[in-house]
Amino acid sequence: MAAAVVGRIAKSSRNLVQRSWFHSSTVLRQTSPPPPQSRFFQPDENTMLPTGSFSNKVAFITGGGTGLGRVMTSTLSQLGAQCVITSRKLDVLQQTAEEISSQTGNKVHALQCDVRDPEAVSRCVDEMEKLTGLPDVIINNAAGNFICPSERLSPNAWKSITDIVLNGTAFVTLELGKRLIQGQKGASFLVIGTIYAESGSGFVVPSASAKAGVEAMYKSLAAEWGRYGHRFNIIHPGPIKTKGAFSRLDPTGAFEKGAIGRIPTGRLGTPKELANLAAYLCSGYANWMSGAVIRFDGGEFVFMAGEFNELHKVSPDQWKIMEAMIRKTKSA
Ligand SMILES: NC(=O)c1ccc[n+]([C@@H]2O[C@H](COP(=O)([O-])OP(=O)(O)OC[C@H]3O[C@@H](n4cnc5c(N)ncnc54)[C@H](OP(=O)(O)O)[C@@H]3O)[C@@H](O)[C@H]2O)c1
Numbered sequence: 001m002a003a004a005v006v007g008r009i010a011k012s013s014r015n016l017v018q019r020s021w022f023h024s025s026t027v028l029r030q031t032s033p034p035p036p037q038s039r040f041f042q043p044d045e046n047t048m049l050p051t052g053s054f055s056n057k058v059a060f061i062t063g064g065g066t067g068l069g070r071v072m073t074s075t076l077s078q079l080g081a082q083c084v085i086t087s088r089k090l091d092v093l094q095q096t097a098e099e100i101s102s103q104t105g106n107k108v109h110a111l112q113c114d115v116r117d118p119e120a121v122s123r124c125v126d127e128m129e130k131l132t133g134l135p136d137v138i139i140n141n142a143a144g145n146f147i148c149p150s151e152r153l154s155p156n157a158w159k160s161i162t163d164i165v166l167n168g169t170a171f172v173t174l175e176l177g178k179r180l181i182q183g184q185k186g187a188s189f190l191v192i193g194t195i196y197a198e199s200g201s202g203f204v205v206p207s208a209s210a211k212a213g214v215e216a217m218y219k220s221l222a223a224e225w226g227r228y229g230h231r232f233n234i235i236h237p238g239p240i241k242t243k244g245a246f247s248r249l250d251p252t253g254a255f256e257k258g259a260i261g262r263i264p265t266g267r268l269g270t271p272k273e274l275a276n277l278a279a280y281l282c283s284g285y286a287n288w289m290s291g292a293v294i295r296f297d298g299g300e301f302v303f304m305a306g307e308f309n310e311l312h313k314v315s316p317d318q319w320k321i322m323e324a325m326i327r328k329t330k331s332a
Contacts, residue, residue: 032257038266041298047078048276053283054081060128060135061085062115062172063142065093067242068192070100071271072139072278077104079279084128084135086113087142115142115168121175134185137282138176140169140214141192145207146248158206165210170217177225186229188282191218192274193293195236195301204249215293222291231290233281238297240269264299 059076063069064085073083077100085093085108093110101108109131113124128135144164148157173189180187196204197211215234222232239259250256260267277296280286295301303309314322 035260035266037264041265041267043267043270043273045270045272047075047279049079049279049283049285051078052080053279053285054079054137057081057136058132058134059083059137059139059282060176061139061141062113062168063087064139065089065096065110067244068237068240068271068274069139069141070096071275072141073108074100074103075272075275075279076137076282077101077106077108079283080106081137082106082132083108084111084132085109086111086115086124088112088114115172116163118171118175121168121171125175125179129179134180134183134187135176136185136187138172138187138189139192139278139282140172140190142168143192143207143211145204145245147203149203150205153206161206162210162213165207166213166217169214173217173221177221177228177230180230181225181228184229187231188286189218189221189230189232190278190282191215191232191234192278193234193236195238195295195297197236198293198295198301199305219291219293226290231287233286233289233291234293235274235277235281236293236295236297236301237274238263238269238295238300240271240274242271259300262300262303263297264303267298269296269298 054076057076057080059073059081061069061073061076061083062085064073064083065087069085069087073085073096077083083097083100083106085097087093090110090112093112097108097110109128111124111127114120142164144161146157146161169191176187177189191214193211193215194207196208197215200212201208218232218234221230225232239256241256246256256268274296277294281289281292281294
């Protein structure tokens with residue numbers, strides 16, 4: 001409906017912005033100052049919680065060597081946590097661990113672990129138990145993803161994404177959950193999902209399916225394992241620029257330009273903003289929060305969902321034309 005209205009107006013005015021993803025990115029690339037409203041929504045890059053909020057706590061972060069995982073680790077470490085970061089690339093983990101430990105003065109341990117392998121997860125948790133004991137905070141952040149038309153997906157491509165995101169999160173959560181239950185220790189679990197877990201999205205179907213599964217897993221466990229002292233929450237981030245995500249999902253840079261145009265706050269999120277939210281959700285300040293799904297996307301999801309939101313492209317002059325058209329319809 002809204003698209004039809006915009007289409008009709010476009011005939012009256014040749015200035016209307018092209019609407020395809022590719023074209024809109026081209027248009028935006030030519031004239032791309034940040035949307036003016038972004039000045040109202042500048043990020044606060046300071047650490048939000050009080051110093052010491054995670055003193056004597058242990059945090060386990062998958063994919064903690066890079067991107068969002070790295071910034072969440074740095075924030076928790078700054079707040080007093082002893083952190084354990086895991087992923088496949090030990091050299092990357094070790095470098096991150098050393099850098100963060102030297103900045104914060106709190107130890108960050110690097111442990112290699114491919115979350116797709118339940119035995120590797122079990123060995124990693126054995127190692128962690130020796131180093132730090134069981135964790136108070138578990139952040140399932142590791143993921144894989146790439147853009148691909150679904151008719152081009154091989155079974156292997158499907159399996160590699162769903163193995164990391166869905167099975168990997170399950171292996172980590174079940175391994176730690178069972179040991180925490182055995183040890184009668186409470187913990188806060190967090191998943192870094194994605195906004196399209198809620199809507200689904202073409203061209204990232206394995207990721208959308210796996211992230212939706214993870215959401216169901218965490219909501220289910222929030223209901224079941226509260227009795228053991230465990231909380232489970234989910235953040236659904238919109239686009240936040242990281243090397244890992246954007247190199248695989250936005251090789252041309254077109255997505256980023258297009259995304260800014262559909263985010264009502266006029267900019268991408270920052271890793272530190274996400275890290276502050278994650279720290280809050282895992283902290284004692286959020287001890288009454290469990291089973292929550294937090295959309296953290298600058299308003300992108302609702303902007304894309306609302307049928308008439310396309311009308312933001314209509315200029316004041318075009319509104320005059322449209323108003324006259326509507327009046328004519330009324331008087332006919
Ligand atoms: N950036 C965004 O705009 C955005 C938006 C929505 C959601 N997210 C979510 O945010 C999370 C972090 O993404 P990011 O943007 O920070 O990208 P990233 O830097 O590529 O992070 C992904 C991490 O997962 C690890 N990983 C991949 N496969 C693994 C495996 N089999 N076992 C263990 N670790 C594995 C990677 O390390 P190794 O390669 O060393 O294994 C890497 O550290 C992901 O869950 C992503 O879906 C990001």
